[in-house]
Amino acid sequence: DSGVTQTPKHLITATGQRVTLRCSPRSGDLSVYWYQQSLDQGLQFLIQYYNGEERAKGNILERFSAQQFPDLHSELNLSSLELGDSALYFCASSVDAGTEAFFGQGTRLTVV
Amino acid sequence: AQKITQTQPGMFVQEKEAVTLDCTYDTSDPSYGLFWYKQPSSGEMIFLIYQGSYDQQNATEGRYSLNFQKARKSANLVISASQLGDSAMYFCAMRTNTGNQFYFGTGTSLTVIP
Numbered sequence: 166d167s168g169v170t171q172t173p174k175h176l177i178t179a180t181g182q183r184v185t186l187r188c189s190p191r192s193g194d195l196s197v198y199w200y201q202q203s204l205d206q207g208l209q210f211l212i213q214y215y216n217g218e219e220r221a222k223g224n225i226l227e228r229f230s231a232q233q234f235p236d237l238h239s240e241l242n243l244s245s246l247e248l249g250d251s252a253l254y255f256c257a258s259s260v261d262a263g264t265e266a267f268f269g270q271g272t273r274l275t276v277v
Numbered sequence: 278a279q280k281i282t283q284t285q286p287g288m289f290v291q292e293k294e295a296v297t298l299d300c301t302y303d304t305s306d307p308s309y310g311l312f313w314y315k316q317p318s319s320g321e322m323i324f325l326i327y328q329g330s331y332d333q334q335n336a337t338e339g340r341y342s343l344n345f346q347k348a349r350k351s352a353n354l355v356i357s358a359s360q361l362g363d364s365a366m367y368f369c370a371m372r373t374n375t376g377n378q379f380y381f382g383t384g385t386s387l388t389v390i391p
Contacts, residue, residue, distance in 0.1 A: 221377035
């Protein structure tokens, strides 16, 4: 158990819908990262938050947004979903830059 | 730009043998960390081992060791005494201390044969 909790584990939804993925980092970790893993794209960095503030943005679509709350949990919002958004979405947390990140078990999103 | 390269899409190893998974990296940042993660078929990403760019000794964690050759920009993972449970995808990753994201390779699928 990495200590990072992601909910839900599985999500099936229709095209055009909006979903929210939730992540609780390990106790004491201030950084949260979101990654998307699909078969054809590998692990793609989406966005990073540090202590409530956005620190880095990767290949995140405009239809996607995220935030980190004062209690340090984070949510990834995916809207106007398309079939191609089907993927495994990971949250990871770390104490700060330069240290290892621990991953949650992921949320497997299926868009039908 | 930062880049991680894993050139072995798939590897096979006999149970109880050692295996080396290759990883090369590219960065101009003098300070960085190298990581290996394991992803079994169940999907979770499991942190295995970390090597800092200024570490003098190669990192070891149980049966895992990281063969760090800084001049060659390589960070190969060595798994000793392979077990059936080692069958999984293995990802090499890097993060520079001035950057914020982890850069991942494309992964190597390891199959341990009984």
